[in-house]
Amino acid sequence: ATSPYDDQNIFAKILRGEIPCRRVYEDDFALAFHDINPQAPHHLLVIPKGAYVSWDDFSAKASDAEIAGFVRAVGIVARDAGFVAPGYRLLANTGLDAHQEVPHLHVHVFAGRPLGPMLA
Numbered sequence: 001a002t003s004p005y006d007d008q009n010i011f012a013k014i015l016r017g018e019i020p021c022r023r024v025y026e027d028d029f030a031l032a033f034h035d036i037n038p039q040a041p042h043h044l045l046v047i048p049k050g051a052y053v054s055w056d057d058f059s060a061k062a063s064d065a066e067i068a069g070f071v072r073a074v075g076i077v078a079r080d081a082g083f084v085a086p087g088y089r090l091l092a093n094t095g096l097d098a099h100q101e102v103p104h105l106h107v108h109v110f111a112g113r114p115l116g117p118m119l120a
């Protein structure tokens with residue numbers, strides 16, 4: 001079971017423009033911005049505009065249009081940033097064991113160095 005959405009989470013505040021972010025992309029479905037504590041030379045976050053706690057919540061409850069729009073946006077962000085040729089990594093921490101800290105779905109986009117083997 002997923003917790004109810006907390007509209008005071010930090011990414012909800014970013015979506016409402018209540019706190020700033022370094023925005024790189026926005027459309028009807030998604031907002032992308034730089035992570036405040038980058039773990040790679042390029043570290044972006046892509047979030048859906050809808051109120052979804054996690055990947056689990058989003059994949060279960062979002063409309064087909066929202067899902068398609070969000071997945072397209074993640075691709076656009078990586079492509080526009082020039083990450084495709086060198087390569088990039090997507091990550092969506094979901095829940096406690098994965099150490100998800102912000103309870104609004106976010107996909108991490110890492111690039112800019114050899115990222116090494118996948119962490120399990």
Ligand code: 5GP
Nearest residue numbers: 010021033034035036037093099100101102
């Ligand atoms: P999680 O552990 O939930 O997958 O990742 C949360 C991410 O959000 C972390 O990488 C963290 O650095 C980033 N983050 C937390 N607060 C802020 C913020 O206020 N602004 C931005 N741009 N990133 C944030």
